Amino acid sequence: MEGVILGWFVLVSTGSVLALAVFGSLQFLGTLISPFFGMAGDRIGNRNLICLMRSAYIVIALILAALFLTDQATPVAVFALGIAIGLVRPSDITLRNLLVGETMPTGMLMSAMSISRTTADSARVVGALSGATLVATLGSGVAYVVVCATYLVSLLLSLHVGVRRLRVLGEPEVALSPIKALREGFAYVWSTPDVRAATLLAFLMNFAAYPFVGQLLAHVAKDIYGLDQTGLGWLISSFAVGALIGSLTLSARGARIRAARSMVAAALLWFALNLVFAWITVPLHGELLLIAIGFVQSFCMVPMAVILLRTADPAFRGRVMGVRMLAVYGLPLGMLLSGPLIEHAGFAWSATLYSLLGLFFASLIALRWRKQLWHRDSPANQR
Numbered sequence: 001m002e003g004v005i006l007g008w009f010v011l012v013s014t015g016s017v018l019a020l021a022v023f024g025s026l027q028f029l030g031t032l033i034s035p036f037f038g039m040a041g042d043r044i045g046n047r048n049l050i051c052l053m054r055s056a057y058i059v060i061a062l063i064l065a066a067l068f069l070t071d072q073a074t075p076v077a078v079f080a081l082g083i084a085i086g087l088v089r090p091s092d093i094t095l096r097n098l099l100v101g102e103t104m105p106t107g108m109l110m111s112a113m114s115i116s117r118t119t120a121d122s123a124r125v126v127g128a129l130s131g132a133t134l135v136a137t138l139g140s141g142v143a144y145v146v147v148c149a150t151y152l153v154s155l156l157l158s159l160h161v162g163v164r165r166l167r168v169l170g171e172p173e174v175a176l177s178p179i180k181a182l183r184e185g186f187a188y189v190w191s192t193p194d195v196r197a198a199t200l201l202a203f204l205m206n207f208a209a210y211p212f213v214g215q216l217l218a219h220v221a222k223d224i225y226g227l228d229q230t231g232l233g234w235l236i237s238s239f240a241v242g243a244l245i246g247s248l249t250l251s252a253r254g255a256r257i258r259a260a261r262s263m264v265a266a267a268l269l270w271f272a273l274n275l276v277f278a279w280i281t282v283p284l285h286g287e288l289l290l291i292a293i294g295f296v297q298s299f300c301m302v303p304m305a306v307i308l309l310r311t312a313d314p315a316f317r318g319r320v321m322g323v324r325m326l327a328v329y330g331l332p333l334g335m336l337l338s339g340p341l342i343e344h345a346g347f348a349w350s351a352t353l354y355s356l357l358g359l360f361f362a363s364l365i366a367l368r369w370r371k372q373l374w375h376r377d378s379p380a381n382q383r
Contacts, residue, residue: 001131001147002061002085004236005140006078007218008229013075017219021339023079024215025332029086034325037091046095046102047161053088053095054155060084061148069141093120094325099161101309101321109306110259114250117302121247121294124240132233188316189323194260194380197369198307199327201267201362205300207330208358209270211338212277212351213239213293214331224347225283238287242294249295250302259303259310260373260380264366266300271358278351307380 010023030037040049060081067073096116104112134143189195217239221232250257273293280286308324334354341350365373372378 001127001134001143001150003215004128004131004229004233005135005143005147006064006082007215008135008222008232009073009078009140010075011218011222017216017223017342018339019075020215020218021211021335021342023082024211025335026079026082027086027215028090028328028332029083030088030090031325031327031329031332033087034091034094034328037094037325046099047158050092050095050158050161051155053092054151054158056088057085057151058148058155061144061151065141065144065148068139068144073140090325090328094321097305097309098321106310109310110257110303111251113302113305113309114247114298117247117298118244118251121240121244121298125237125244128233128236128240132229132231135229185316185320185323189320192311193369194311194372194378195308195320197365197373198260198263198304198380199324201263201365202304202324202327203330204358204361204365205267205270205330206328207334208354208361209267209274209297210331211334212274212347212354213290213297215335216338216342216347219342219347220286224281225286227283231283234287235283235290238290239294239297242291242296243298244294245291246295246298247302250298256383257303258376258381258383259306260378262299263303263307264362264373266296266303267362268359268366270296270300271355271362274358275352275355278348278355310382311379 007020007024011017011020014020037049064073064078064081067077097113100112100116101109130146131143134146189199217235218232221227221235225231225235227235270293273289273296277286277289277293280289308320338350338354341353345353372380375381
């Protein structure tokens, strides 16, 4: 809902794709400090940290609701609050993944991660459509009141997450300093081939694939398809519907697939579909293609998370997932570069360039680590 409300507000109030790209990149500013969130979760408990984060969401949403209800919302204020949101929210998915990794047996990780993703994917469908409808009929202020209420419910539900974190056998009892823990996390990721390959591919997907099916959909809806907020909601929900179908498929059949092979094949197909999407000018065709892209995205990102949780030493999971979140910083970098590129060369040529670069580097990663990512007997491909 916030993506629709704020993204549309920035695009309409500034009339600039570059401003939209900058605002979208601010939503992921916290990826730079995400490893410290993982370490904080190790120290104070992931449940306590999630509750603190979601309390922050409520405070920021209340401020935005007040601004919209009193007609005081300006691009400067929205950008400032976007920075505050961006410092906290990127680490939310990391903590949820850690909770799944801590509570589920290794053999059930694929199904468990897929079920976890279905809640997020279904929420995107409902949120995108309801957010667009509320804005169109009742205004942004009322829509943000609903956002506040939703965050409050999420905080109440978070209180019921397990209070204590089970200590893994072999995990050190002595707390490390944040800098030393971060350094060890980077060293572990770099020295573990399958983890390093998955992390590099995560950066690539965020840099070259996600920008054109994320915040930039507001530009596609308004300036290419000629749609309003409701049309933007349909585009976002189309991608989410595809992701939901993919997550449901993985939850039922995930135990039978080889995670690394699925991740690589889906990454290549995702870039190929993005290349086609770049040249679509009919809204219905774009929505159908977004469903396919969302489906493929699940077969790339869910196995990627499973590989990191399954192959990483349990004592390093928090630090590995924190470093993994740094890979999400590829998304704001990709968006910042895409803004001026779109204004100069257009959406189609910009998305084409990103897709071709993605295909090239994804193939390079697959070839460089083919033993870890493609061989049937590698740990990353164990069923």
